[in-house]
Amino acid sequence: MTYPLVAVVGRPNVGKSTLVNRMVASQQAIVHEAAGVTRDRNYVDTEWNGKMFTIIDTGGIDFGSDLTMGRQITGQVMLAIEEADLILFVVDGVVGVMAEDEMVAKILKTSKKPVLIAVNKIDDIKHEGLIYPFYNLGLGEPYPASGIHGLGVGDLLDAITSLLPTVERIEDIDEVKIALVGRPNVGKSSILNRLLGEERVIVSEVPGTTRDAVDTVFEKDGTAYRFIDTAGLRRQPKIKEDIEYYSFVRAMKALDRADIALLVIDAEEGPSGQDQKIAVLAEERGCASIIVMNKWDLVTSRGKASRVEEVLETKLRFLNYSPRLKVSAKTGSGIARLFVLFREVMEEYDKRVSTSSINGMVTKIKAEGFQPSKGGRILKIAYAAQIGTRPPAFVFFVNHPQLVTPSYERYIENQIRSAYRFTGCPINIRFRSKYK
Numbered sequence: 474m475t476y477p478l479v480a481v482v483g484r485p486n487v488g489k490s491t492l493v494n495r496m497v498a499s500q501q502a503i504v505h506e507a508a509g510v511t512r513d514r515n516y517v518d519t520e521w522n523g524k525m526f527t528i529i530d531t532g533g534i535d536f537g538s539d540l541t542m543g544r545q546i547t548g549q550v551m552l553a554i555e556e557a558d559l560i561l562f563v564v565d566g567v568v569g570v571m572a573e574d575e576m577v578a579k580i581l582k583t584s585k586k587p588v589l590i591a592v593n594k595i596d597d598i599k600h601e602g603l604i605y606p607f608y609n610l611g612l613g614e615p616y617p618a619s620g621i622h623g624l625g626v627g628d629l630l631d632a633i634t635s636l637l638p639t640v641e642r643i644e645d646i647d648e649v650k651i652a653l654v655g656r657p658n659v660g661k662s663s664i665l666n667r668l669l670g671e672e673r674v675i676v677s678e679v680p681g682t683t684r685d686a687v688d689t690v691f692e693k694d695g696t697a698y699r700f701i702d703t704a705g706l707r708r709q710p711k712i713k714e715d716i717e718y719y720s721f722v723r724a725m726k727a728l729d730r731a732d733i734a735l736l737v738i739d740a741e742e743g744p745s746g747q748d749q750k751i752a753v754l755a756e757e758r759g760c761a762s763i764i765v766m767n768k769w770d771l772v773t774s775r776g777k778a779s780r781v782e783e784v785l786e787t788k789l790r791f792l793n794y795s796p797r798l799k800v801s802a803k804t805g806s807g808i809a810r811l812f813v814l815f816r817e818v819m820e821e822y823d824k825r826v827s828t829s830s831i832n833g834m835v836t837k838i839k840a841e842g843f844q845p846s847k848g849g850r851i852l853k854i855a856y857a858a859q860i861g862t863r864p865p866a867f868v869f870f871v872n873h874p875q876l877v878t879p880s881y882e883r884y885i886e887n888q889i890r891s892a893y894r895f896t897g898c899p900i901n902i903r904f905r906s907k908y909k
Contacts, residue, residue, distance in 0.1 A: 476518060476525045476526045476527045477526045477527070477558040477559070477637040477638055478526070478527050478529055478556055478557045478558050478559075479526055479527065479528050479529065479557060479558070479559045479560070479561055479633060479637070480529045480531060480554055480556075480557035480559075480560050480561065481493055481528060481529065481530050481531060481561045481563060482531055482534060482554060482560060482561070482562055482563070482577065482581075483533065483534065483562055483563035483564060483574075483577065484533050484534055484535065484571065484573040484574060484577065485532075485533025485534075485535055486533060486565075487533070487563050487564055487565040487568075487593055487594075488563065488565065488593040488594055488620045488621075489530060489531070489533070489563045489593075490530055491593075491620035491621060492563055492591060492593055492618060492620035492626070493517065493528055493530045493620075494620070495619075495620045495621075495623055495626050496519065496521075496528065496626060496629070496630060497517050497519040497528060498519075516528070516529055516530075516688050516689065516690070517530065517688075521630040521631075521633070521634050522630070522631065522634045523639075524634045524637060524639055526633070526634070526637050528561075529556075529557060534573070534576075534577055535573075554580070554581070554584055554586065555584075557586060558586070558587075558637060558638075559586065559587045559588075559589065559633060559636050559637060560581055560584065560586050560587070560588045560589070561588075561589050561591055561629075561633065562577065562578070562581060562588055562589065562590050562591065562612065563591045563593050564590060564591070564592055564593065564607055564615075565592075565593060565594055566592040566593060566594050566595045566600070566603040566604060566607075566617065567594045567603070569603070569606055570606050570607060570609065570610065574607075574610065575610065578610040578611065578612055581612060582611065582612070587636050588612045588613070589612075589613070589616060589629070589632055589633060589636070590607055590610065590612050590613065590614070590615040590616065591615075591616050591618045591629055592604045592607055592615045592616065592617050592618065593618055593619070593620055594619065594620070594621075595617040595618060595619055595624060595625065596619045596621060596622050596624065597624075598624065600617075601617045603617075604616075604617050616628060616629045616632060647697065648690070648697045648698065648699045649696060649697070649698050649699070649732055649733065649815055649819055650698075650699045650701065650730060650731045650732045650733070651698060651699070651700050651701065651731060651732065651733045651734075651735055651815065652701040652703055652727040652728050652730075652731035652733070652734050652735065652755075652760070653665060653700065653701065653702050653703060653735045653737060654703050654727070654728065654734055654735065654736055654737070654751055654754075654755060655736060655737035655738060655739075655748065655751060656738075656739070656745065656747050656748065656751070658739075659737045659738060659739040659767055659768075660737060660739070660767040660768060660802045661702055661703070661735075661737045662702055663767075663802035663803070664735075664737060664765065664767060664800065664802045664808065664811075665689065665700055665702050666802075667802050667805055667808045668691070668700065668808060668811065668812075669689065669691055669700075688700070688701055689702065693812060694812070696815075696816070698815070701727040701730075701731060703727045728754060728755055728758045728760055729758055731758075731760050732760065732761060732819065732822060732863065733760060733761045733762065733763060733815065733818055733819070733822075733897070734752075734755035734758075734760040734761070734762045734763075735762075735763050735765055735811075736748070736751060736752055736755060736762055736763070736764050736765065736792075736795075737765045737767050738764065738765065738766050738767065738785070739767060739768055740766040740767060740768045740769045740771065740772050740781055740799065741768045741771040741772060743780070743781045743784050743785075744781070744784050744785045744788045744789060745788075746788070748788065748789070749788045749789060752764075752789055752791075752792055753791075756791070756792065756899045759863070759864045759899060759901070760864075760899070761795075761818045761819070761821070761822045761864065761897045761898045761899070762792055762795045762897055762899075763795060763796050763797075763798065763811070763814050763815075763818060763897060764785070764789065764792065764795050764796070764797045764798070765797075765798050765800055765811070766781070766785070766797065766798065766799045766800065767800055767801065767802055768801060768802075768803070769799040769800060769801050769806070769807070770801040770803060770804055770806065785797070794890060794895065794896060794897065794898065794899075795896075795897050796814050796817070796818065796896065796897055798810055798811065798814065814897075817896060817897070818896060818897035818898070821865075821894065821895050821896045821897055821898050822862065822863050822864065822865075822897070822898050823862050823863065824862065824865065824893070824895065825859055825862060826859050826893050828856075828857075828858045828859070830892075831857045831858060831859060831867070832856050832857060834857075834888060834889070834892050835854050835856060835857050835869075837888075838854065838885070838888055839853075839854065843881070843884060845876045845877065845878050845881050846876065847876055850872075850873050850876060851876075852871055852872065852873055852876040852877065852881070853871060853872045854869055854870070854871050855870045855871065855872070855907040856869075856870055856907075857869045857870065860903075861901070864898050864899045864900065864901055865895050865898055865900050865901070866900075866901040866902075866903070867889065867900065867901070867902050867903070868902075868903045868904075868905055869885065869902065869903070869904050869905070870905055870906070870907040871904050871905070871906065871907060872906070872907060873906075874904040874905060874906055877904045882902055882904075885902055886900050886902060889902075
């Protein structure tokens with residue numbers, strides 16, 4: 474079940490993302506004074522007057538661009554228009570009607586979709602007269618609005634919801650949320666397009682194409698997947714522009730709400746220290762993980778394949794519990810296997826182990842006799858239990874929690890994995906005093 478779609482379109486730098494953020498009362502789209510920041514279609518669910526709908530925030534339509542990127546952005550906007558139930562055409566009230574606005578208006582007239590004009594940057598009620606030239610676009614009554622200050626946004630939302638069908642709010646949607654993370658230009662968007670079977674996300678040879686964390690919902694075999702295509706994460710010293718900083722923050726937030734981190738690595742270049750750091754971030758945020766070696770079609774010799782696998786084993790040894798898959802987004806090789814892994818990993822992510830079984834494992838641990846000691850005190854486990862899922866979490870009640878060492882904690886984790894696997898999942902282990 475999906476909500477009605479509202480596509481927000483217009484030429485670059487008219488304040489579309491600022492207006493979207495105001496309408497949804499969030500900061501989900503990156504806002505910056507430079508033109509062309511929003512590139513892909515970004516889907517945001519929101520509610521007004523009891524009506525649920527989805528806003529599609531798009532890149533600016535740039536008819537004068539001869540660059541491939543400009544053509545792709547415009548293509549993404551056209552796809553958004555095609556799938557939308559209503560189109561919100563955003564124009565700049567301060568600048569006035571531009572030739573590009575007239576060209577967009579001509580396209581919208583042929584779309585046969587309901588269209589509303591939002592005249593943005595009307596930051597003072599005294600300037601509402603700036604809307605009148607936009608009547609000449611022939612798309613009906615223009616609505617004054619200020620994305621920055623919020624003036625007129627309520628009236629605009631009233632107009633939007635009056636033209637949309639009523640759809641009941643979807644509560645507790647059972648979705649598998651997957652964040653695609655990795656360095657710039659490793660092929661995250663290409664993999665996503667292969668998974669979806671369409672060119673849903675812009676793919677470019679230019680590093681750093683995806684700057685926002687873009688959500689795409691897709692259903693396969695009765696399971697709903699929410700793919701979050703994030704900006705490539707650069708090394709911290711290279712995050713100089715504020716846009717890049719906000720992209721980094723959004724990627725971290727994407728990991729916070731993801732079930733699975735799909736860590737995409739460039740197989741031709743091999744795993745890097747930055748890949749290692751990204752993997753650490755995913756694990757720290759409790760994400761299950763799958764390691765994808767993309768561009769494997771470019772690894773043409775056994776010697777190179779062995780070297781890549783050796784480096785992978787060295788740098789990502791701490792993720793030895795995660796499935797590893799060799800794919801080629803270019804040829805499609807290995808991509809279908811990802812859906813199998815998604816199901817397997819989510820089963821492990823949700824798995825619960827009975828308390829009696831866990832304490833049977835505790836008995837085995839005691840019998841092995843590996844118990845830290847210090848100052849005449851010996852660590853003893855009284856009992857244990859699983860206390861959570863997503864990720865799996867366990868508590869061990871012991872006599873002296875302060876005796877637990879990192880090596881002993883790794884030993885306990887290995888015992889849990891040996892008994893119950895938890896493929897692809899980090900495991901949270903806590904040690905508490907049995908006397909509390």
